[in-house]
Amino acid sequence: MHKQARLKSYLDADCLSDSLDQTVVCDLPARQEIKRILIIKWGGMGDIVMSTAAIEDIHQAFPQAVLHLNTLPAWQSLFADDPRFERIWCLNLQQTSGRWRIYRQWLAEVAAMQYDLIIDLQTNDKSRLLLSLLRLSGRAPRWLLGNHARFPYTVRQIHALPQAHSFQILQQTLITAGIPALTTGPTLAVSAAAQTAAQQLLSQHGLTSQPFAVFLCGSHAGMATKRWGAEHYAALVAHCIARGERVVLLGGQDEAETCQQIASRHPAQVVNLCGQTSLLAVPAICARAQYIVANDTGTAHLAATTPTPMVVLCGPTNPLRVKPVGAQVVALQLDLPCKNCYAKQCSHHSCMRQLTPAQVFPYLPEVKRHHA
Known part of the structure; x- marks a missing residue:
């Protein structure tokens, strides 16, 4: 038996230097x-x-x-x-x-x-x-x-x-170039139409008055080693259900299969919106969530434009360089010798397979029933 690798967490203070x-x-x-x-x-x-x-x-x-x-x-x-x-x-x-x-x-x-x-x-x-x-x-x-x-x-x-x-x-x-670098995080103009579309989707699935989490469980198909996997996310869904939360899955075409695998395990409590939203509807939905759990994927950066707490799971990519910017974002990574390899294929995928749902649980915020 191999000794369980230590889990390290990364915040903005760890990733962003104050000595530009x-x-x-x-x-x-x-x-x-x-x-x-x-x-x-x-x-x-x-x-x-x-x-x-x-x-x-x-x-x-x-x-x-x-x-x-x-x-x-x-x-x-x-x-x-x-x-x-x-x-x-x-x-x-x-x-x-x-x-x-x-x-x-x-x-x-x-x-x-x-x-x-x-x-x-x-x-x-x-x-x-x-x-x-x-x-x-x-x-x-x-x-x-x-x-x-x-x-x-x-x-x-x-x-x-x-x-x-x-x-x-x-x-x-x-x-x-003498341009003051004062903006501390991404700024997107989310249109009223995107806000309305997000609200309609949430209403349609009865999520306007229930606490829910958002999972961004995919990644670009060309870097599938960044994915935590359907099995792990399904176990995390079960934990959320036990806390009285529902789960919304968001993503694009590359994530469709993974989202379907997760949703099929808990059809009553998982709302699979993968492929059903515009890009700007993603932050509009995430802004209404309790928290977000994500792989290192571009959609995580989109979601990080909101103040919603987020946990980002890193393995083959370096959190010090890829973590979405924001004090509300924490990145987790197992301290393995092969971490940060940026490999597109891996025979053992230890960095993600050995990261267990039980290790992620403590980083999930407490449920707050703030939806009217």
Whole structure:
């Protein structure tokens, strides 16, 4: 028998450093000529949601400027009612067929808009390539900001944070350009329509007057090693039922099978809404929950935009870098030698299989019957 691994918990105080470098390389908000700004952010859902804190700081620093957002088509709905943006435009830069045609389209679009400042919150090989091509063609604005101290950026980072939480990498990027990093968590504009849709779903299932928990039990199919598994979540459901709570399952297409397996064990007490909500209905539902239990998945970051307490279960990914931001969020991880491997496949999956429901129980908040 192997000795049971120690369970470690992580809060914001463990994951976010309070010693960000405050060196300002260029005070961009003082530049009166900056009237039109493009923000680039593609990435996964968690990265997109986390970037909204930086977006809010940019919005506050340039109150008279027009903001445009370039993101992926999958995330357009997250910003459909966001008053901070005059325009949101999307190209599928992830597809491989016709890649260079799309790149040319992107370059033409950016050049035509004649931006005064481009803030690259993506800062990966693809965004650097596109901005390099833009700059080499002579069609780039004077000010290009990213988190790398090299070409094509004209506002250069002095200190890199290669091991930092991605939230603080975004903050450091802004500070370098003289943009105060004051927003402490993601900020989304959840429309009235999303709020109404969430309320209707909860009413339909009799959840407006009953305490309920939300489980985000899936993950992207390409990283299934992040999943705790239907067996564990089903056991957690039984614990919730014993406490007088019902459980709502949320997720997308990749999580449908896992959610169905869990719901089939407790059909009377589990409401399976997987695939039945818009993205912005997720935080609207989570805001009404007692608490949330989630894998390390993009939807957890979406749910963390609410004040609802959340427990995030990590195994192959490092909580110090992936934990959703918020004082109401605690991340749990077994202290195993193979943790933080980021493997997409694993023969033993010890980091998640050995994390038992009994170890999670103590981190669930006490039931509060606050629903009218």
